[in-house]
Amino acid sequence: MKLKNKLIALAGAGLLLTALRSAPLVELFELPDRVVIYENEEVGLKCSFPFSLYENQNSLVLSASADIANDSEIFKHLGEGENEIIRGNVPVSFLGMEIKNIEVYILPQKNVTPGGMCIGVSLFTNGVIVAGNSDISCQDGKKVNPAMQAGLFDGDIITKVNGQQLLNARQLGQLVEESKDKPIKLSVLRNNKSVEVNITPAYDVYEKKYRLGLWLRDSTAGIGTITYADNENKKYAALGHAITDPDTGTILPVGTGEIVECTINDIVKGKKGIPGELKGSFRLNSPAYGSISANTEFGLYGDTYSDIINELYPQGVQVASRNSVKEGKATILTTVDGQGIQEYEINIIKANKQDVRASKSMIIEVTDQRLLEKTGGIVQGMSGSPILQNGKLIGAVTHVLISDPQKGYALYIDWMQE
CATH class of the missing domain: 2.30.42.10 (PDZ domain)
Structure with missing residues (x-):
């Protein structure tokens, strides 16, 4: 009798393990706990099994339409105007049973001017950096x-x-x-x-x-690319990564600084194992785009002196959340020669799931033959080049893969805006 009970218990444990390992539950655990989307944006959550969102929807497509956002039983409106955020806990059901909640934030849609223009960066630190001793x-x-x-x-x-x-x-x-x-x-x-x-x-x-007995550093200069400008609020973002001390890796604290117009003089094409480089020149009295107020892990920020215009997108573009990014075709805007900002085709090889701010959001590959002939792929100086997909701003180029200059890393635009 005891042996029979043990066998029944073991059988029950086996059924439990089978259920836990089943594909629906695996996919359930992989669903995000938090999703951020913009007004009128739809985001499909990867899932092949019949999960469904709350009763107003019968699929795993999160919609930020007016009807959904105004569902007072699910969503609450916080703040006003451009600072308004709509927040709600959306239940997920499986075979009619509620089994998970996804915290959803709906943000006001933003229209920004995409960058792509090359800039000279002149930064003086707040204090001095210890670079070594003697x-x-x-x-x-x-x-x-x-x-x-x-x-x-x-x-x-x-x-x-x-x-x-x-x-x-x-x-x-x-x-x-x-x-x-x-x-x-x-x-x-x-x-x-x-x-x-x-x-x-x-x-x-x-x-x-x-x-x-100290080696010190109190300033730096280099070139990069503007990612976007918010002309309404006179703000910009650039680079997609921090400016660091070359000897210590310390993020340089901002004292004063400016981003100015830059002229591309030459291109060193990227090769396997040897990163390429845009060679540019600028002067401290060159026409300036704006001041530098912050140097962070996710980019360079500051105030613009006047509106920044991109002639390819004079009306600006909308911003898309990381949850709407799809692997596949996209474009980048960048300046690599005297022809000004050009749009080039790329492929998003991998879009990583990121619920918190982190670098290396995407792996991208340059597919446009025009850019490959000029630069060999992604080169130093292109950092910050905006990435567009379906006409919306989704991210920025940040680094090149030294082993394959045709490929590189990119950052979700969400992380540059938080």
Whole structure:
């Protein structure tokens, strides 16, 4: 009798495991917990089994139509005007049983000007970046390293000296020289945390001045591409990734800076194992598009001085959510020569499921022979080039695959807007 009961129990466990491994339940667990879509946008959720959304729908297509958004039993309206967000928990059913809720946010539709224009970036940091350290030769023939002894690390950002705001490396040198061999207090930003470091300068017999034994960086310059402009609010976004210190990888904190018009002078075509590059030039007094206010993991941001116009899309384009992105054909807007902004065909090889902000949202491949002949694919300087699909802005080019310059990574436009 006991043996029979054990067999029944084992059989029950086997049925449970079979159910858990069944395709419908696997697909259920893969459905997102949170979906963000724009007004009048429809998003199909990948599923081959007969799940259905709440009673007003009989499929797994999320619609942001007016009828759906005004369903007061499901959705609540938060905020007003362009800041209004419609939020609801949409139940998912299987064979008539409610088994899951998807948190849905419906955002007001935005119309922006797609970028594609090449820009020169001139950025001065807020504070100075520690890029390395070096020994100092003293009068007694010994070598000392005040920076290492004080516990300063590569990537540290020095923001103040004895409580005085630090603007650049030259100012730090002047304050050190004035202090001579007296200890000074440095306010340092390290891994987004503030620390205080006491350090005593040493006299360098070769340089004939007092030094801390630091290699410092307080500015950078380069070229990239504008992703979009919000002319109504006088804002722009560019690059799709951060500007970092080349030695330490630290994201450079913004003090001041501008994005300006840039001229492409030459192209180094990309080859397998060797990334290509757009070679451009600009001057600090070149006509400017706008100021730089933020340098983040997901792009460069700031205020525009005047409306930015893309002649290919003078009326602008709508923005599409990451949930509406499909693998397959798309286009990019970019400038690689004197012909200005051109639109080129690409293929989205993979669109990753991302519920939180993250880089490498998509893997893309250049398929347009015109661009391949000019650049060999994706090259440095194209970062930020907007990606369009079905006439809507969905993302931005960010990096090239060094092993295959025809391919690269891209970022969902959602992550550049949050």
